[in-house]
Amino acid sequence: MTTHFIAIGGSAMHNLALALHNKGYKVTGSDDAIFEPSKSRLDTKGILPAEMGWFPEKITNDIDAVILGMHAKADNPELLKAQERGLKIYSYPEFLYEQSKNKTRVVIGGSHGKTTITSMILHVMHYNDIAVDYMVGAQLEGFDTMVHLTDENDFIVLEGDEYLSSPIDRRPKFHLYQPNIALISGIAWDHINVFPTYENYVEQFEIFVDQISRGGILVYNEEDLEVKRVSEGATKPTRKLAYTTPNYKVENGTTLLETPEGDMPIEVFGAHNLNNLAGAKWICQNMGVDEADFYEAIGSFKGASKRLEKIAESRTTVAYKDFAHSPSKVAATTKAVKEQYPDRTLMACLELHTYSSLNSEFLKEYEGALAYADVAVVFYSPDAVKIKQLEEVTYDQIAQAFNRKDLIIYTNPKDFKDYLFNLNLENSALLLMSSGNYGGLNFDEVKGLIQ
Incomplete structure (x- = not known):
C-alpha cells in the first residue's frame, strides 16, 4: 500500500509514518519544516522529504491513501491536488480506525491523565509479553515508536484526544475510533478556541460515550462528578465499571500502594497518578491481565515522558x-x-x-x-x-x-x-x-x- 503524508513532520504524524514503514507500506511525505527528533527518525528510515515545502507533483494516481495532518491548511497545494484527483484522504484518527476496524479497540479519553493511563497499560502489556497495537502521545521507555500497527495483534490501545481531526474534518479525534472498551479519566474545560463553552466541551464526551460499540465496556473515574454524570447518564447498552483513587501512603519520599498482598512501593506518585493507575488496572483486567500480574508490572512503571x-x-x-x-x-x-x-x-x-x-x-x-x-x-x-x-x-x-x-x-x-x-x-x-x-x-x- 502506498501512503502519502501531508505534514509528515509532526509528533503524531511522523510516528504513524514510521509505523506504516515498519509494516511494509511505501511511505512518502511533505512538510514546510521538520524539527528534531522527527527529522532524524524519518531520515534513518529513508522517508525524510528531500526538501521542505509542498509539491503537488508528488500527488500521483498510484497513491492509495493521503493522510492529512493538522499542521496543514485547508488550501494546501498537495491537498487540493489530491482532492482534484479524487484520492482517498484520511485524517490521522480516520486512518488509525481503518487500520484497527477488525481489532478490539481500547480508547483512553479524558481532559487529563490519558497519556499516563495509556502508557501504564502499554507498560503492563509489555511486561507480561502481550503484544498489542497502540498509539500514545509520549515516547515510552522500551518502545521504539509512539505508534505500532500490525495485522495480527487482537487489541489496539488508542489515546483518545478530543482535539480536531484535520483542517477539513472538524470532529474531535476520539469520535472516530468507535471503541469496544473506553475510559474517561476526567473532564475539565480545555481547547476553548474550538469549544467556546464548557457545555459544548462536555458534549464531546457525551458523543464519545455514545460511540462505544453495543455490549462494550465503559470504565470511568467516579470521583470526577462530570465524568460520573456523563457515564451514568449514558443509555447505550454497555457494561460500566467505576474506579476511585486506591489507598496509599507516602513514607520517606516513597509512595506505597495498598494491594491485597500488602503495601507495594511504586515509582509514580500523587493522588492523580494513583487514580490513573486504578483506571489502567480495570482496562488491563479486561484485556486479560489478572490483578496480581498487573501489580507486579506496575511497580516498575516510571511514568511517561514529560509527565511529572x-x-x-x-x-x-x-x-x-x-x-x-x-x-x-x-x-x-x-x-x-x-x-x-x-x-x-x-x-x-x-x-x-x-x-x-x-x-x-x-x-x-x-x-x-x-x-x-x-x-x-x-x-x-x-x-x-x-x-x-x-x-x-x-x-x-x-x-x-x-x-x-x-x-x-x-x-x-x-x-x-x-x-x-x-x-x-x-x-x-x-x-x-x-x-x-x-x-x-x-x-x-x-x-x-x-x-
Whole structure:
C-alpha cells in the first residue's frame, strides 16, 4: 500500500509514518519544516522529504491513501491536488480506525491523565509479553515508536484526544475510533478556541460515550462528578465499571500502594497518578491481565515522558518537569509534588503557553491552581500571544486571575532564566510546568543547577 503524508513532520504524524514503514507500506511525505527528533527518525528510515515545502507533483494516481495532518491548511497545494484527483484522504484518527476496524479497540479519553493511563497499560502489556497495537502521545521507555500497527495483534490501545481531526474534518479525534472498551479519566474545560463553552466541551464526551460499540465496556473515574454524570447518564447498552483513587501512603519520599498482598512501593506518585493507575488496572483486567500480574508490572512503571518526569536529583534537591498546563492538571501536579516532599520548599514555575491559558476570559479558571506551591512563578511570552493572534494579556490580569499576593510573574525569557539560575535550591523541590520551553530554556542546563 502506498501512503502519502501531508505534514509528515509532526509528533503524531511522523510516528504513524514510521509505523506504516515498519509494516511494509511505501511511505512518502511533505512538510514546510521538520524539527528534531522527527527529522532524524524519518531520515534513518529513508522517508525524510528531500526538501521542505509542498509539491503537488508528488500527488500521483498510484497513491492509495493521503493522510492529512493538522499542521496543514485547508488550501494546501498537495491537498487540493489530491482532492482534484479524487484520492482517498484520511485524517490521522480516520486512518488509525481503518487500520484497527477488525481489532478490539481500547480508547483512553479524558481532559487529563490519558497519556499516563495509556502508557501504564502499554507498560503492563509489555511486561507480561502481550503484544498489542497502540498509539500514545509520549515516547515510552522500551518502545521504539509512539505508534505500532500490525495485522495480527487482537487489541489496539488508542489515546483518545478530543482535539480536531484535520483542517477539513472538524470532529474531535476520539469520535472516530468507535471503541469496544473506553475510559474517561476526567473532564475539565480545555481547547476553548474550538469549544467556546464548557457545555459544548462536555458534549464531546457525551458523543464519545455514545460511540462505544453495543455490549462494550465503559470504565470511568467516579470521583470526577462530570465524568460520573456523563457515564451514568449514558443509555447505550454497555457494561460500566467505576474506579476511585486506591489507598496509599507516602513514607520517606516513597509512595506505597495498598494491594491485597500488602503495601507495594511504586515509582509514580500523587493522588492523580494513583487514580490513573486504578483506571489502567480495570482496562488491563479486561484485556486479560489478572490483578496480581498487573501489580507486579506496575511497580516498575516510571511514568511517561514529560509527565511529572524527574530531571535531576541530589541529596537535598529534586527537579521535575511536567506537561501540565490546564488549571486542573496544574493543581493536581503541584499538590502531588508537595505531598511527596512535604518538608521541602516547593518552587512551582508555570508557563502559560496554550491558546486557552493565554485567553483573558479563561484565565480566571487558574484561581487556586498553585495553592500548594511555597513559591509560585508564572511565565508567559507576549510574543506567543501575538503569534496566536489573541488580545494582549496584562500583568494585572494574571495576578488577579491567580488571586495570590506573592505570585511572581515574568514575561521576558532572559529575566526568568536569570531568576531560576540564581535561586537557592537547598532543601527544595523545583517543578517546571509547561507544554513549551519558557521562551528557549535548555532543560539540560537546569539539571546542572542540582548538585
